[in-house]
Amino acid sequence: MLGQLKSASSRLYKAISTPVEHHGLVEILPMRILFAIVCAVSIPNAFNWDGFAYDGQPDPVGLAHFLDLTFLNETGTWTTVLIVYWSALALFGIGLAPAVSATVAALIFNLAGAFEGSQGADKHHLQVIGLTLLVFAVHYIVAAIRAPKSLFRPSYLHHNLAIFHAKQAIVATYLVTAIYKLWYSKFEWIKDSKHFPVQLVKTRDMDYYNSLETPDPSNWFDRLSPAIETFFLNNPNWCRFFIGSGLLLELFAFLALAGRKWGLIFGLALILFHLTISRVMSLTFEENILIIAIFFVNVPGWIHAALKKPAL
Amino acid sequence: MPAPIRLPLFTLVAVTALCLSLGENFPFSNFPMYRSFSDYSYYVYFTDADGKPLPIKDLTGHRTSALKKIYNDEVKDTRKELEAAGAKIDGYQFMTPEQRKPAGEYTLEWLEENAKEGRDGWTSKVKAPVRIHHVDIKVTDGKTTKTDTVVAEK
Numbered sequence: 001m002l003g004q005l006k007s008a009s010s011r012l013y014k015a016i017s018t019p020v021e022h023h024g025l026v027e028i029l030p031m032r033i034l035f036a037i038v039c040a041v042s043i044p045n046a047f048n049w050d051g052f053a054y055d056g057q058p059d060p061v062g063l064a065h066f067l068d069l070t071f072l073n074e075t076g077t078w079t080t081v082l083i084v085y086w087s088a089l090a091l092f093g094i095g096l097a098p099a100v101s102a103t104v105a106a107l108i109f110n111l112a113g114a115f116e117g118s119q120g121a122d123k124h125h126l127q128v129i130g131l132t133l134l135v136f137a138v139h140y141i142v143a144a145i146r147a148p149k150s151l152f153r154p155s156y157l158h159h160n161l162a163i164f165h166a167k168q169a170i171v172a173t174y175l176v177t178a179i180y181k182l183w184y185s186k187f188e189w190i191k192d193s194k195h196f197p198v199q200l201v202k203t204r205d206m207d208y209y210n211s212l213e214t215p216d217p218s219n220w221f222d223r224l225s226p227a228i229e230t231f232f233l234n235n236p237n238w239c240r241f242f243i244g245s246g247l248l249l250e251l252f253a254f255l256a257l258a259g260r261k262w263g264l265i266f267g268l269a270l271i272l273f274h275l276t277i278s279r280v281m282s283l284t285f286e287e288n289i290l291i292i293a294i295f296f297v298n299v300p301g302w303i304h305a306a307l308k309k310p311a312l
Numbered sequence: 313m314p315a316p317i318r319l320p321l322f323t324l325v326a327v328t329a330l331c332l333s334l335g336e337n338f339p340f341s342n343f344p345m346y347r348s349f350s351d352y353s354y355y356v357y358f359t360d361a362d363g364k365p366l367p368i369k370d371l372t373g374h375r376t377s378a379l380k381k382i383y384n385d386e387v388k389d390t391r392k393e394l395e396a397a398g399a400k401i402d403g404y405q406f407m408t409p410e411q412r413k414p415a416g417e418y419t420l421e422w423l424e425e426n427a428k429e430g431r432d433g434w435t436s437k438v439k440a441p442v443r444i445h446h447v448d449i450k451v452t453d454g455k456t457t458k459t460d461t462v463v464a465e466k
Contacts, residue, residue, distance in 0.1 A: 016325065019316035048429055055425055059385060062338035114338040119426065120385050121378035122336055130339025131331075135323060165323045172327035177343035180332060184347040195349040201449050201456050202353045206376040209357035210369035233454045254324060282377075283345070 018257055020164050027301040028159050029095070034294045035132070035166075036093035036105075040086055042129055042287050043109055044116035051078035054119055061122055062114035069115040081108055095159060097152045098136065099144040106133035125285050128173050132291065135169040136162055167257060167295050173288075174253035174270070181247060193243035194236030197229045203281050221279060228280070249273055256296055260305075267296030351451045352405050356380050356419070356463075360439040371437070373428025382422055383444070386415030405448055409461050416444040416464030424466065441465040 023031070045052050051073045057064045071077050085108040091101035110130045117123070143158045144151040150158055181189045204225060208214070215222035232239040249269055256266035270292050278284045293299075334340040357376060358366045369375050390411060391401055401407060420442060427434050435442060443465040450457050 013320055016322075017318045017320045019318050022316060050429060053426065053429055053432075058422075061336050062340070065337070110339050117336075117338040119382070120422070121374075121381040122338065122341070123378070124341060124343050124345060127339045127341045127343075131327060134339060135327070161319075164319070168321055168323035169327050172324050172331065173343065175324070175328050176331040176341075177345075179328070180342040180344065181347050184344070185349075189348065192349040195351050195451065198351060198353045198449055198451050198456065199346065199349070201458075202355050203377075205447065205449075206355045206357070206380070209355075209365055209376045210367065212365055212367045229456075233451065233456075254321070257321065257324070 019259075020161065021260060023160055023163055023301065024304055025156065025159075026304045027298060028156075028163060030300045031163060031294055031298070032095060032159075033093040035291065036089040038287060038290045038294070039105060039109060039129055039133060040089050042126060043082075043085065044112045044126070045072075045078070046082070049075065049079045049082070051075045052115060054115065057115060057118035059118055059120040059122075060114075061117045063111055064114045064118040067111075069111060069118070072112065072115050081112075084108065092136070095154070098154060098162070099140040099151055102133060102137040102140050106130070106137040109133055125287050128170060128288055128291055131169045131173065132166050135165050139165045163295070167263075170291055170295060171254050171256055174250040178247055178250035178253075182251075189247060190240050190244040194232075194239050196239050196243050197232045200225070200229045200232070200280065203283075207282050225280075246273055246277075260298070260301065263296040263298065264302070267292045267298075271297070352403070352449065354405070354446060354448045356383050356416075357445050357447065359443045359445060361441055361443075362439060363443075366438060366442065368423075371427075371431065371434045372423055373431050374423065374426075379419060379423065383415050383419040383446075386418045387412055390414055405450075409446070409463055412446060412461075412463045416446070417466065420444055420464060420466040 040046070054070070054073065057069055063069070072081065085105060088101040088104040088108070092098050092105055109126075110133070113126050113130050116126075139162045140154065140158070143154055143161075147158075154162075185192060215225070217223060232242075249266075253266055253270065256263045256270075271289050274285045274289050274292075331340045332342055335342050336344070355376065356379060358368050360366055368379065387404060387407065391404065391407065394401060394411065401411075424435055444463050446461050446463045448459040448461075450459075
């Protein structure tokens, strides 16, 4: 019995194992620096030294369950927090003391994100950054505990493994959204997606009431939008096909972890997916696009690989 | 080059499990947007005393989609309270304007107090009272119909 259990767990371990890709330092450094820049500009209320302007946290999420985050409204406090945050990100970007710098950055980003999300309108474009920062922090803390010498200047191995874990956190956000859709809809999501045009109508009207801007007749997409609605309303199976392909992309996004080429293919597909959603649904996920471009499309890595390849 | 080491995707499994089990707890989330589709949906918008629509994002810094979430959370709470008191409500679309009124009032009050930076006092720039409208969208036989109701004013 014990033998069978051991054998089963060994098989499971192998099934969910994958080779850890070697990233050269010329890839790891740009990845970390670019990610740090995205984090620096994406924190809620960035570049506003006056602090937040919320009078409470009516619908608490995350750390707001345990802490009163209204102190982030105070100008002096918020200015200090921003300076500490950006300093921590600068250190993290160049790879210095990441167990401390990534932890400080993750804590501050997740405090600000929780305060913003606690206003009752939790958005979903910042979670990927919060989670990735958190995973970086946990990885470097564990590495520092295992090898205290790596606290200030971790080895290449630690930095490479950090990227391995960060990529998994990013992919997990797509897997979660796909699983949750299937579970919540009792696996009827694709069948029900024929009702997607209702969401198109809603989004178009809500967009109008943001700024009262009427569709621009010279813009090809503004002209096309009502035609798409009508087409989907009259062709529910085509609607299911287009919407369902997005779900499949999310569900199989973990294949992006299967190597550099798969990372590029899925990275580009996910970017196209976000750009389409942004155009059709007015839901912009700029942070996701940037993070996927940094970690999966990985332009510096491809340039490095091309330069390294011996001429035929 | 040495053969790459193999490691299990524990982070993928752990983050997925945490997100699904903790739900909406930043930075964790189950990402519930568009988790289901139906032939019904709704949105909210705002008008002034003359019934003219207000460009709410320009005035307050908040998008209608974010304000709908705030309103929707309150509608959900009201529904729970009504059901706890014995009422039977088959869906949000069947709630009456009177039942939606507390959510509308809350949203208007929140909006007045929480305009984004540099937009405080936006209500003084518009003709009071500001009204919140609830628009039901329904698809029947391939055609969409909309029903517009004033929910609350301030």
